[in-house]
Amino acid sequence: MANHSLALRHQFDDVEQQKDASTFGMWIFLATEVLFFGGMFCCYTVYRSAYPAAFGHASNHLDLILGAVSTAVLIFSSFTMACAVNSASTGARNALVAFLGITILFAAAFLVIEMSEWRMLYKEGLMPGFNFTYKEFDPGHVQLFFCMYFAMTGLHASHVTIGIGILAIMAFRAWRGAFGPDYFTPIEISGLYWHFVDLVWIFLFPLYYLIARHLQG
C-alpha cells in the first residue's frame, strides 16, 4: 500500500483509476496524432490520384530495399518495445533496461538508414527547396511527390527522434528502479507512442516505395 501511495497523485482515488486514465489519455493523444499525420496523408492521396504517372516515375528514385530494411528495423524495435513492457509487468528490471536499450539502438539505426536515403536523394538533386535539378518526366509533379515524401518522412523522423528521447528517459528511470510490477504506466504509455511511430511507417512504406512503382505508363 505504501508503494502505491508514492505513485498515486492526489486527484485520483486509486491506482487503477490513475492507470486507466493515463492509458486512455494516451490513446486520445494518439487519435490526435492520427489526424496530425492525416492532413498530410490527405495531401498525398489527392496528389497521387491526380498525377499517378509522375508519382510512378518519382517512386522509382527511392531505394525499395532500403525502405524494406528500414521497415523491418522499425518493426523489430516495436517488438523489443513490446517485450520491454512485458518485462516491466513482470518486474524484470534488467530485462526492461536491456529491451529499452535495444529499442533505442534500432530506432537510431532506422534514422541512420533514412538519413542515408535522404542524402542519396539530395545528391541526385531530388530534394525540393535545397537541391532539385530533376528535368525528366513531368518535373513539377515529381517535385510534388518529393515535397510530400520529405514532409511526411520528416515529420515521422521527428517523431522517431522524440521517441528516442522519451525511451532514453524511461531507460534511465528504469535503471534507477522507478518501476515495478505494480507501477509501470509510463513504460506502457511510451510503448504506445513507439508503436504508433511504427504504425505510421507501416503506411508510409507502401505509399511511397511500393504502390506507385509501376504507374509510369
Add this chain to the structure above:
Amino acid sequence: MNPQFQLFPDQASATAVHLDHLTIYLLSIAAFFSTLIFALIFFFAVKYRRRSGHERVSEIGHALPLEIAWSVIPFVLMMIMFTWGASVFFEMSRPPDDAMNIYVVGKQWMWKTQHLEGQREINELHVPLGRPVRLTMTSEDVIHSFYMPAFRVKFDVLPGKYTTAWFNPTRPGKYHLFCAEYCGTLHSGMIGWIHVMEPAEYERWLAGGAGGESLASSGQKLFEYLACANCHRTDKPGRCPNLTGLFGSKVQLTTGETVTADEAYVRESILNPGAKVVAGYQNIMPTFQGQVTEEDLLQLIEYVKSLAKQPAPPPPAPGAARAARRAEPKQNR
C-alpha cells in the same frame, strides 16, 4: 444606377431575380422563427416572472411529440431551402451554349478582360444587353474572386486553372465589379465597372476600339512566332499532334487514359508538355513556362479553338485518329 443609399441591390439579370425570390423565402422563414422565439421568450419572461420570492414552477421534463415536431418541421423547411438553393446554383453554374465568351485575367490588383474580337480592357467590361456572357477566368498570381453584385455572380479566380461564371444582363447601366477574395495590399482597389450597353451601341463600341485583330488571329501569330507550327503541322503528319479539330475532342494518352481537350488541357500541354503525352507521340516538346503570359495562353487557346471549327485532316496516328473521329466540338461532354 448607383444611388447614394440602397436597401436592396440592383437586379440586372434574370438570375438576380431568381435569387431574390429565394432570398424572400429565406427571409420569411427567418422572420417567422425569430419572431416566434422572441415573442415566446418575451411572453414567458413577463408571464412567468418571479413574484415576491415565491417559486412555483410546473416541472415538465420533456414532451416527445414536441421535440419531434420542432426537429422535423424546421428540417422540412430547410430541405426546401436546399433544393431551391441548389436549383438556383445550377442555373448559376451552367452557362447557356450560345453564351459569348469573354476572358478574364486577374492579377494583383487589376482585372484584365479580353473580348474575342480583340478588345482589351482594364477594370472595365463592356457587354451587350440581353446576351448571355460566359467568363473564362484565371489569375496570374493569387486567388481573386470576380464579383458583380447586380448580377449576383461571384466565382473565385485561381492561378493555374480556368474557372467559369456567366450572366445575362437584362438592364442597361453601369454596375460594380469587385474582387471578393482577399488578395493583398490593394485588394479594395481591385474594383471596376461593368457597362451593359444596348446591342447596337455595343457594336459601335467594339468597332471603335483600337483592337481590330481578333483573339484567335493574335493567337495564330503567337503560334507562328513561337514556332509551334514547325511540329504541330496542319498540312502533313508532323512530330507532334495535328491541332485541327482537337479542341473539345477526346484524346488518348500514352498512359492509356483518355482526356477531353479543354482549356485546362491545352494550357497544361503548353506549360507542362510532359504531363499528358498523346498516344503515338514522343515527349519532345519543350515547356513554354515563363515564355508566355496568361493572356498569351488565352490567345493560343482561342486559336486552337478556332482550329476545331475546321474539318479534321486524315489522322497521322491511331490515337489521334480516334480523337479526330469525335472531333465535332462540344459533343463529348
Add this chain to the structure above:
Amino acid sequence: MAEHIVTKKQYSYVFGALLLLTFVTTSVGMMDLGRLNVIVALVIAVIKALLVVLFFMHIYWSTKLNKLVVVAGVAWLALLLWLTLTDVLSRGWLPFPGK
C-alpha cells in the same frame, strides 16, 4: 480493468507475422500487377497495422472506451479523406465551372 500480460512468446509470433508480411509486400511490390499492386500493398499494410494495434498496443484486451478512441481516430481520418476526395475526384464531371 484487469491488466492482461502478454508473453514474449506471443509477441514474437506477431513479430514473425509482421516480418513475413513486410517480405511479401516488398516482393509483390517488385512485380507489376497493375491495379492489384495498390490493393495488395494497402491490404497488407492494414493487416500489419491491425496486428500492431491489437497485440503490441493491447487493444485486443483493452477497454471498450480505448477501442472507441481508435475507431474514432480512424473514422475522422476517413472523413477527412472521403469529403476531400468528394471534391477532388468529381471535378470536371460536367462542363460546370470548378474544373
Add this chain to the structure above:
Amino acid sequence: MITATVETRDNYLNHEYGVKSWLLTKDHKRIGLLYLAAITFFFFLGGIFATVIRLELLTPPGDLVSAQTYNKLFTLHGVIMVFLFLIPSIPATLGNFLVPLMIGCKDLAFPKINLLSWYIFMAGGACVLYAMLQGGVDTGWTFYVPFSTSYANTYVILTGVGIFISGFASILTGLNFIVTIHRMRAPGLTWFRLPLFIWSMYATSLIQVLGTPVIAVTILLVAVERGFHLGIFDPALGGDPVLFQHLFWFYSHPAVYIMVLPGMGIISEIVSVFTRKKVFGYRFVAFSSVAIAVLGFLVWGHHMFVASQSVYASLVFSFLSFFVAVPSAIKVFNWTATLYKGSISYDTPMLYAFGFIGLFTIGGLTGTFLATLGFDVHVTDTYFVVAHFHYIMVGGTLMAYLGGMHYWWPKMTGRMYPEGWAKLSALVVFLGFNLTFFPQFIMGYLGMPRRYHAYPEEFQVYHVLSTAGASVLAVGYLIPAIYFVWSLRFGKIAPDNPWNASGLEWQTTSPPPPENFEITPVVTYEAYDYSILEEMKVG
C-alpha cells in the same frame, strides 16, 4: 490529507501566496484564472484592432491608415480573437475552473499537463505578439495560399508558428477534459445526471482533439512551403490551393463549434437556475451537443462554394450543412420551452442568456442562408458573412461567456459584482452589438465585400451605423472590466450558493478550497433538481 477548517476558510486563493505559487500551480482553478488573465489581455488587444478598423471604415476612402496597415489590422484582429481569445475563452477559463467542481473531483486528470497547456498557450501567444511587434501579418486569419506562401511579405511563418503552438494547448485541454469527464466523476454522477455544461464541454473537447491537429499540420505545411519554397500548394507545380482550403476548413469550421458549444452549455445552466426548472428535454439538449460536434465535421465545404470546388461536392456539403441546424434548433426551442411555467428572475446572467438566445437565433438562421447554395454565391466574402459569424461568435459565445462570468464570479472570487451596473452593461452590450452588426447584413446583401480598406460611397450609411454601434459595444465591454476588478476588493462577500443552484460546484465554499470538496460528494439526484435543495435545508 489537508483538513481545512471551515472557520479559517482556507480556499484556493489564500492557500498559498506569491508569484511562484501561481506560476507553478497545478490547481485547475488557479490555471483557469491564469487563462482568464491571458485571454482578457488578448480580447482587449483584439478589440483595439477592431476599434481602428471601425474608425477607418467611417469614411469611404482609406484615409486613416494605409491599405497595408488595414490588412494587418483585420488579420491580427482575426488571428487574436479566434485563436487566442474565442477558442480558449470558455473551455480554458470557465471550463478549467468548473469541470472538476461540477463533476465532484479534486482536479483534472492531468494537472501538470493542464499547467503545461497554459505555458504552451502563452508561448504561442508570445509568438503572435512578437510577429505583431515585428510588423505584423497581412494574410487574413485564413492564410489562403498561394498568397500566404509566395506573395505576402509579412511575418507569416512567425504567426503560423504561434498558431501551431497554441493549437497544442487546445488539444491538451480537450484531452484532459475528456479523460476527466470519463474517469473522474463523483460516485453516483451518471452521464444523464451531468450538468449540460459538462456535456457541451465534452463535445467541445472532441472537436479540439480531433480537429486541431489538422490545422496544425496545415499551418506547418504553409510555413515549410514558405520557408523552403517547396511547392506543396503551388499551382505552378500542379499543387492545389483548394486542397489547402479543404484542410483549413476541416478544422476551422468545427472550430466555430469549439467557440459556441461551451456557450450553449452555459446558457443551459443559467436558464435552468433562473427559472427554477429542469432544462426541458435534457437528453435532447445533451445529445444535440454531441450531434453538433460530430455533424460539424461534415460541412466544411460550405465555405468553398465559389472556390472552384466541384459542383457535386458543393451539393453534398450544402445538404449536410442543414443537418447541423437541427440540433441547434432543438437547443433553442428547448431553452424557450424551459421558460414555460417557470419562475423567472432577471438577474444579470439571465439577461445575457436572453441576449444569447435571441442573437444565436439570428446567427443560426442566417447560417442556414449561407448553407443554401445559390444564396451563398452572392453573399460569401461579403459583410453578410461577417455579420453572420459575429452574431454567432460575439452575439453567441461572448454573450454566454459574459453571462457565465457573472454567474460563476461569486464562486471564483468569493465576491458579488454590482448588480445594477451589470444589468446596465448587459443592456448596453446587447444594443451596441445589434447596432454594430445588423447593418452589416444589409450591406453584405448589397454587395459590400469584406476585407475592404476603402469602399464605394453608397455603403457609407451602413458603415457609420456600424461604427456607432461599435463604440457603444466598446463601452459595454469596458464597464464589466472595471466593476469586476472593483468587486475583487469592494464587492459584497458572496455566499456559497448565491443563486440557490443545485450543481455540485455550489455545494462547496465560495471560493472553493484547494481540494474542491472536503468530502467527495455522492450524487443521488439528476441535474437541476431544485427540490433537493429544500431537502438539504431540512436535512
